[in-house]
Amino acid sequence: MSDDINDRHRLRMERKKAIIDAKIAAADKQIGIIIVNTGNGKGKSSSAFGMAIRAMGHGMKVGVVQFIKGALQTGEERFLRRFPDEISFHAMGEGYTWETQNRERDIAKAQEAWQKAKEFLADPQIGLVVFDELNIALKYKYLDVEAVINDLLARPEMQHVVITGRGAPPELIEIADTVTEMNVVKHAFKAGIGAQAGTEW
Amino acid sequence: MSDDINDRHRLRMERKKAIIDAKIAAADKQIGIIIVNTGNGKGKSSSAFGMAIRAMGHGMKVGVVQFIKGALQTGEERFLRRFPDEISFHAMGEGYTWETQNRERDIAKAQEAWQKAKEFLADPQIGLVVFDELNIALKYKYLDVEAVINDLLARPEMQHVVITGRGAPPELIEIADTVTEMNVVKHAFKAGIGAQAGTEW
Numbered sequence: 198m199s200d201d202i203n204d205r206h207r208l209r210m211e212r213k214k215a216i217i218d219a220k221i222a223a224a225d226k227q228i229g230i231i232i233v234n235t236g237n238g239k240g241k242s243s244s245a246f247g248m249a250i251r252a253m254g255h256g257m258k259v260g261v262v263q264f265i266k267g268a269l270q271t272g273e274e275r276f277l278r279r280f281p282d283e284i285s286f287h288a289m290g291e292g293y294t295w296e297t298q299n300r301e302r303d304i305a306k307a308q309e310a311w312q313k314a315k316e317f318l319a320d321p322q323i324g325l326v327v328f329d330e331l332n333i334a335l336k337y338k339y340l341d342v343e344a345v346i347n348d349l350l351a352r353p354e355m356q357h358v359v360i361t362g363r364g365a366p367p368e369l370i371e372i373a374d375t376v377t378e379m380n381v382v383k384h385a386f387k388a389g390i391g392a393q394a395g396t397e398w
Numbered sequence: 399m400s401d402d403i404n405d406r407h408r409l410r411m412e413r414k415k416a417i418i419d420a421k422i423a424a425a426d427k428q429i430g431i432i433i434v435n436t437g438n439g440k441g442k443s444s445s446a447f448g449m450a451i452r453a454m455g456h457g458m459k460v461g462v463v464q465f466i467k468g469a470l471q472t473g474e475e476r477f478l479r480r481f482p483d484e485i486s487f488h489a490m491g492e493g494y495t496w497e498t499q500n501r502e503r504d505i506a507k508a509q510e511a512w513q514k515a516k517e518f519l520a521d522p523q524i525g526l527v528v529f530d531e532l533n534i535a536l537k538y539k540y541l542d543v544e545a546v547i548n549d550l551l552a553r554p555e556m557q558h559v560v561i562t563g564r565g566a567p568p569e570l571i572e573i574a575d576t577v578t579e580m581n582v583v584k585h586a587f588k589a590g591i592g593a594q595a596g597t598e599w
Contacts, residue, residue, distance in 0.1 A: 206501040207500065226589075226591045226592060230586045232597065238580075239435075239445070239576060239578045240441055240445035240448075240578050241441075242448070243444075243446075243449050244445035245444075245448065246448035246452070247443070247447035247449075247451075248444050248597060249448075250448075250477045251444060251447070251477070251596055252595075253477050254474055254478075255473045257595075257596050272452035272454070272455030272456045273451045273452045275456070277451065277455075299404075324596055373584065374584070374589065375440060375597075376582075377441050377580050377582060377583060379439075379441065379578050380437075380580075381577075382436075382578060383575070384575075385431045385575035385576045388575065390429060391428060395452055396433065396526075
């Protein structure tokens with residue numbers, strides 16, 4: 198590696214550092230934010246649970262409500278239930294809607310889960326709440342998006358919320374602070390590899 | 399809600415269930431896969447750490463090597479270091495490259511980190527390895543992509559690997575099983591909200 202390349206690298210990195218430092222200095226607001234993970238790709242829920250342990254690492258308490266999912270106990274849930282003083286779980290139960298095929302029961306379950314969600318949203322001791330697969334419940338209109346948004350916006354000022362699921366409604370994207378779309382580039386499932394413990398659930 | 403809507407919903411869900419059940423039955427291979435989380439959006443690393451706890455929930459051991467990052471101890475790292483028998487951490491240290499501005503030192507550190515990575519890749523007791531921000535080290539050519547790929551492909555058959563970072567090289571995408579691109583729809587940083595404990599680090 199010639200000195201020339203190293204010098205140019207150093208100069209480029211100095212400029213990059215100056216730009217990034219300035220941006221960081223300008224972004225100094227500290228406030229609870231709403232994060233939405235949507236799209237058809239992997240990583241929506243796993244990212245939300247990664248954020249849960251991130252918050253727990255900073256001593257924050259976490260509340261989780263799992264919409265739609267719940268029949269299958271996932272690895273992350275099994276792991277996180279070891280820390281009941283740090284993270285509180287509520288699973289709506291009975292699996293995905295195409296497993297149950299009963300719309301009225303799904304609506305009743307979603308409404309019940311939202312009551313639990315509201316308890317977390319009213320508790321300033323909870324620094325981060327995760328509403329896993331809430332977007333699916335909104336998509337099927339099991340919950341009213343305007344009512345959900347009102348409850349989200351009335352939460353404690355410093356509380357963060359992470360919402361996951363395909364097809365986030367535009368009204369939710371509008372009020373969210375950070376929205377990421379997870380897109381599929383390729384997926385092992387297409388190559389005949391099944392859902393595996395540790396990677397898929 | 400009329401019976402008609404509920405009936406149509408039930409029929410649609412029955413068809414959906416049949417299609418999904420058939421796909422699941424066809425995808426029956428169980429094998430260690432390579433997962434790549436790339437793109438400019440949030441959730442690449444947090445999803446990898448979410449997968450780490452997912453694996454730990456199934457009793458798997460996890461190995462983590464953090465490339466580039468490391469000067470700042472993140473919340474997830476602080477949390478996960480509580481379980482040294484379940485997850486083993488190696489951080490390359492010294493922060494992002496624009497903080498150090500010394501290419502030769504960065505290369506030496508990346509090579510050193512890859513030695514640790516190879517130890518994990520040689521250990522069949524480790525069910526999941528996370529190479530956080532490896533794509534950045536590849537992008538800056540701190541590591542040779544062909545050498546990295548050879549080591550990845552030589553790992554134990556049932557071991558899963560999750561690789562994160564912007565700008566995954568095409569050679570890596572080619573050999574990966576599942577690739578997700580996290581894209582920014584909106585980001586709180588743009589609205590002047592700084593990187594916050596619990597959501598960003």
